[in-house]
Amino acid sequence: MTTAELAARLRREGEARYHHRHPFHLRMNAGDLAPDELRRWMANRWYYQTRIPIKDALIVSKSEDPAFRRVWRRRIVDHDGEREGEGGLADWERLAVAAGLPAEELRSCRGVLPGVRFACDAYVDLVRQRPLVEAVASSLTEFFSPDIMAKRIAAWEEHYPWVDGETLGYFRGRVTRAREDSREAIDFVLEHARTRSEQERCIDALIRKTEILWALLDAVDRAYPS
């Protein structure tokens, strides 16, 4: 495949499977979630959020190039912050608290469903076990993230006004950040996946990642009523 063909394939395969099409997500954006369901989503998605700096540190550890590591390191900073109370995890915590989920409850991961844990741990394993270029390719769901975030912000402001709109900062930040992140990642994949087999494995890594995000919502959607 030429780099243009690979880029198009990645976009097509990712778009077809991205979790913006999941029934739970459609219900979220239509304003059909009860407060308990929204909180259940937040408590479970939180587990995914906590895996991000871990998988990004694994990606940093896979690179022999200080320049790449400097660029990717910024993603760890984006989630962990420069100091206590900063960064994406802290933003997410404020959002959860605004939705009525105490920070202690969130951090304890008590509400994390088994299927969510399986899916998120499978993501970290994928990144740990696969070569650097495939691990980077698995992050390309960020292609679709600015769009889903923009729609989510609008939907929440309209349908869930009981969640303080000031705390949607994490989603807002991701609109710009995910755009830059995905551009860096696609450039890297197009440059480093040269053989047909490497290219196919990169597509497979992205598909696997969309399956992980989808399975997370399956579990949230089909949880035993609490």
Added chain:
Amino acid sequence: MTTAELAARLRREGEARYHHRHPFHLRMNAGDLAPDELRRWMANRWYYQTRIPIKDALIVSKSEDPAFRRVWRRRIVDHDGEREGEGGLADWERLAVAAGLPAEELRSCRGVLPGVRFACDAYVDLVRQRPLVEAVASSLTEFFSPDIMAKRIAAWEEHYPWVDGETLGYFRGRVTRAREDSREAIDFVLEHARTRSEQERCIDALIRKTEILWALLDAVDRAYPS
């Protein structure tokens, strides 16, 4: 063991095996190395230096605590820098060039001896495979690093004046940095290694690390003459 007993054991076991006692190191500080031998050491120790940000990213990936990750992330920054030309690896490159080892030659790792590669890769494997507290314990050779660096700077200025003293910045920086780093690491180990068996495994990790540094010098010392 009480924390005081564990701290004392770690210092004693580390001190007894640290590579400042290695014959090659004694010859270096006595001014007995030929320029080629000094360059051989630099080309090989470089491989160790390049493993540092990789093993530190692995350590970051093992922690569930953003506060710990923020602190440990600084070690990656120390070696990779904030931008091109900054950080410990860039300092080391300038030092090598000043000693007559072209940057390209250094970066290619062509001069890295098999035994050095085995030892350094074993270090990364140790960090990858062991629990966080043991991986942190393996870094405690930094206890002894400020002292060895201070002596090395004095010895190089005296015996190897053909290496521009301005380029000894990496060694100078480590005197302060290693002191802070080892304090953070020992505090973490004393807090998190609570059972006798965890404590013994931390001591074992530190001993293994001293063996790695020692084996590196064995290979440099006993290389086939080039």
